[in-house]
Amino acid sequence: xxxxxxxxxxxxxxxxxxxxxxxxxxxxxxxxxxxxxxxxxxxxxxxxxxxxxxxxxxxxxxxxxxxxxxxxxxxxxxxxxxxxxxxxxxxxxxxxxxxxxxxxxxxxxxxxxxxxxxxxxxxxxxxxxxxxxxxxxxxxxxxxxxxxxxxxxxxxxxxxxxxxxxxxxxxxxxxxxxxxxxxxxxxxxxxxxxxxxxxxxxxxxxxxxx
Amino acid sequence: xxxxxxxxxxxxxxxxxxxxxxxxxxxxxxxxxxxxxxxxxxxxxxxxxxxxxxxxxxxxxxxxxxxxxxxxxxxxxxxxxxxxxxxxxxxxxxxxxxxxxxxxxxxxxxxxxxxxxxxxxxxxxxxxxxxx
Numbered sequence: 217x218x219x220x221x222x223x224x225x226x227x228x229x230x231x232x233x234x235x236x237x238x239x240x241x242x243x244x245x246x247x248x249x250x251x252x253x254x255x256x257x258x259x260x261x262x263x264x265x266x267x268x269x270x271x272x273x274x275x276x277x278x279x280x281x282x283x284x285x286x287x288x289x290x291x292x293x294x295x296x297x298x299x300x301x302x303x304x305x306x307x308x309x310x311x312x313x314x315x316x317x318x319x320x321x322x323x324x325x326x327x328x329x330x331x332x333x334x335x336x337x338x339x340x341x342x343x344x345x346x347x348x349x350x351x352x353x354x355x356x357x358x359x360x361x362x363x364x365x366x367x368x369x370x371x372x373x374x375x376x377x378x379x380x381x382x383x384x385x386x387x388x389x390x391x392x393x394x395x396x397x398x399x400x401x402x403x404x405x406x407x408x409x410x411x412x413x414x415x416x417x418x419x420x421x422x423x424x425x426x
Numbered sequence: 427x428x429x430x431x432x433x434x435x436x437x438x439x440x441x442x443x444x445x446x447x448x449x450x451x452x453x454x455x456x457x458x459x460x461x462x463x464x465x466x467x468x469x470x471x472x473x474x475x476x477x478x479x480x481x482x483x484x485x486x487x488x489x490x491x492x493x494x495x496x497x498x499x500x501x502x503x504x505x506x507x508x509x510x511x512x513x514x515x516x517x518x519x520x521x522x523x524x525x526x527x528x529x530x531x532x533x534x535x536x537x538x539x540x541x542x543x544x545x546x547x548x549x550x551x552x553x554x555x556x557x558x
Contacts, residue, residue, distance in 0.1 A: 301541070304544075305453065307544075308453075308456050308457060308460065310460075312460075313456055313460075319452065320449060320452050323449050324449050327447070327449060354492070354519070355447065357519065358447055359447055359449040359450070361519065362447070362449050362450055362453060362540060362541045363449060
C-alpha cells in the first residue's frame with residue numbers, strides 16, 4: 217500500500233509520496249498533470265493511490281484521486297535532458313489542445329531530422345560554407361531550447377564556436393555529439409509518450425511492469 | 427476574458443506571428459489562442475509587410491529577428507515607414523545586448539527571448555487593453 221500527503225492546487229495534485237515496498241520518493245513537489253475525461257472508471261475507489269511504472273529508464277508516477285488519474289509531470293527532467301521549458305509546454309496542454317505536447321515534439325523531430333541531414337551534407341563538402349553550417353546550428357539551437365532540450369542546446373553552443381573558428385574537425389565532432397544527444401532525447405520522449413498511451417488505453421489501470 | 431470597446435460584440439485581439447521556425451510558430455500560436463487572441467502565421471518579414479500592405483489589421487505582431495527573404499529588423503523598418511502603429515514585439519534567440527538594441531532601433535515596442543511565456547503575453551495584453 218502507498219501512503220501520501222497531497223493537496224489539489226488549481227486543478228493539479230501536489231504532494232509527497234511513499235511508494236510501494238517502502239521506497240521513499242525524494243521529489244519534494246510532484247506536479248501531476250490531470251488526464252481528465254479520458255474514460256476513467258467512475259467506480260474506482262475514492263482513496264488516493266500512487267503507483268510507479270517504468271519502461272527502460274523512463275519512470276512514470278500515477279496518482280488516483282477520486283477516480284481521476286493524474287500523471288507525473290516530467291520524469292525526464294530528473295535525468296537532466298529537459299529543463300523547465302518542457303514543463304511550461306505541458307502546462308499549455310488542455311482539453312482544447314489535448315495533444316499539444318506530442319504535436320510540438322513531433323514538429324521538433326521533423327525539423328531536427330532535416331537540420332541534421334543539412335548539417336551532414338554541408339560538412340561533407342570540399343569547401344565547407346561555415347556560415348551556412350552556423351545558420352543550421354543556430355536554427356537547431358533555437359528549436360531545441362524552445363522545447364527545453366538543454367543538452368542538445370549546449371552542444372549547439374559549442375558547435376557554433378567551432379563554426380566561428382572555421383574548425384572543420386571540431387565541427388565534425390560536434391555534429392557527432394549533437395546527433396548522439398538528439399537520439400538519446402528522442403528515445404526518451406518516444407518512450408514517455410508510448411507509456412502515457414498505454415496507461416490511457418488501459419483506462420488508467422496499472423500496466424504490467426517490464 | 428473580454429477586451430475591446432464594442433458593446434455588442436466580444437472582439438478578440440488579433441496577433442500576427444512572423445517566424446520561420448515551426449516549433450516556435452506552434453508554441454506561440456497555442457499560447458496566444460489560450461490568452462484570447464486570434465492568430466495568423468507568416469514565415470518571413472516580406473509576408474508580414476505584404477499582409478499589412480493589403481490592409482490586414484492586427485493588434486500585435488510577434489516579429490522573429492532572423493527570417494529568410496526579409497528579416498525582422500528590415501520588416502519592422504518597412505512597417506514603420508508605411509505608418510503602421512501596431513505594437514510590434516521582437517522575438518529573438520540571440521542574447522547579445524547589442525543585437526537586441528539594434529532590433530529595438532528598427533522600431534520595436536519591446537523585445538524578448540523566445541519562446542515567450544504566458545506572463546509576458548499577459549503583460550502585453552494589459553498594455554494593449556490600456557491603449558484601447
